[in-house]
Amino acid sequence: MKHNHNFRTLAENTIGYVGICDGCRTVNVAFQNSLFCLTLDQFETFSEMIFERQAMRPFCTTHGKELLLPTPMPNYFLLFSDDDLNSLSTLLREAAPVLAAEQILDLSRAN
Numbered sequence: 001m002k003h004n005h006n007f008r009t010l011a012e013n014t015i016g017y018v019g020i021c022d023g024c025r026t027v028n029v030a031f032q033n034s035l036f037c038l039t040l041d042q043f044e045t046f047s048e049m050i051f052e053r054q055a056m057r058p059f060c061t062t063h064g065k066e067l068l069l070p071t072p073m074p075n076y077f078l079l080f081s082d083d084d085l086n087s088l089s090t091l092l093r094e095a096a097p098v099l100a101a102e103q104i105l106d107l108s109r110a111n
């Protein structure tokens with residue numbers, strides 16, 4: 001089955017963007033040099049995690065990036081400053097209402 005990856009941007013700023021592919025319904029959260037590819041359900045969980053700083057450990061250095069988030073790769077971690085997380089939260093909050101509506105649409109299509 002072929003489909004076009006017709007990407008719609010829902011929020012953007014100088015360090016990232018949030019959008020959804022209308023073809024495969026993948027939500028892309030790009031932030032700095034990271035790209036998170038999420039389902040609509042995962043987007044909600046991911047947003048909570050960022051808002052609440054869940055699953056993050058303090059990582060105290062003199063560099064200001066003091067929150068460490070493990071990844072599924074054992075030797076690879078993401079580091080955030082509080083400012084980073086606030087910028088990312090702003091993007092997620094901006095995209096959230098549209099994505100919530102998309103989720104309702106998907107549910108009504110499935111029935």
Ligand SMILES: [Zn+2]
Pocket residue numbers: 004005006021022023024025026
């Ligand atoms: Zn796609």
